[in-house]
Amino acid sequence: MSDIGHEFETGTRSAEETFPAKASALRKGGYLVIEDSPCEITDISTADGGGTLTVTGRDLFTGTTRTGTHGPGDDVRVPVVGRSDCEVLGIDDGYLNLAHASTGSPEDDVALPDGQLGDNLRKDFETSGDLVVTVLHAMGKSAVASYRPK
Structure with missing residues (x-):
């Protein structure tokens, strides 16, 4: 399986805008859709003994900082960049x-x-x-x- 943080296509846009992944596979420097925006992950932290992941990212197009929370087994959307x-x-x-x-x-x-x-x-x-x-x-x-x- 490829590293989720570095899914790139070269050339023109892809027909598929996102693909599913488990939240536990996310890594800093990778990508995640947060609040319906493609973001580069800048920080991942765990709370309550590892039961919840808090993921902070920078919107690829606006630079806005966005935050989402997920359980490690949750399905998340990763943008194709x-x-x-x-x-x-x-x-x-x-x-x-x-x-x-x-x-x-x-x-x-x-x-x-x-x-x-x-x-x-x-x-x-x-x-x-x-x-x-x-x-x-x-x-x-x-x-x-x-x-x-x-």
């Missing part, structure tokens, strides 16, 4: 015009990130024009996780 590298072709009305690095196929529904990541990406693109972004896809959503020079 896809990752793709795309060349930035342009920035238009707050969205990135992208071409997948492996296939060249276009993608134009990924928003320019908010905050420092988005500000730096825009500035570096205007300066050099040759950037590659890493886009995370999970549960029907996409967001830029990082970028680098081409």
Whole structure:
């Protein structure tokens, strides 16, 4: 069985958005759906002698901290997280015009990130024009996780 914390697909989105797992198989750094949002697990603690797991995670798309509690034998949903590298072709009305690095196929529904990541990406693109972004896809959503020079 593969490590639940590192289920990745490369390329485009998956038809399956989540898969079932036992709460006892969760690990820090892995993924879990908490409050209907895909999250990276940042902490797992046990209470009352190991009967309840408290799982804290960071929402992959908003950065919000979310917490859920589960029994070790509970079935939980783990998001399928896809990752793709795309060349930035342009920035238009707050969205990135992208071409997948492996296939060249276009993608134009990924928003320019908010905050420092988005500000730096825009500035570096205007300066050099040759950037590659890493886009995370999970549960029907996409967001830029990082970028680098081409």
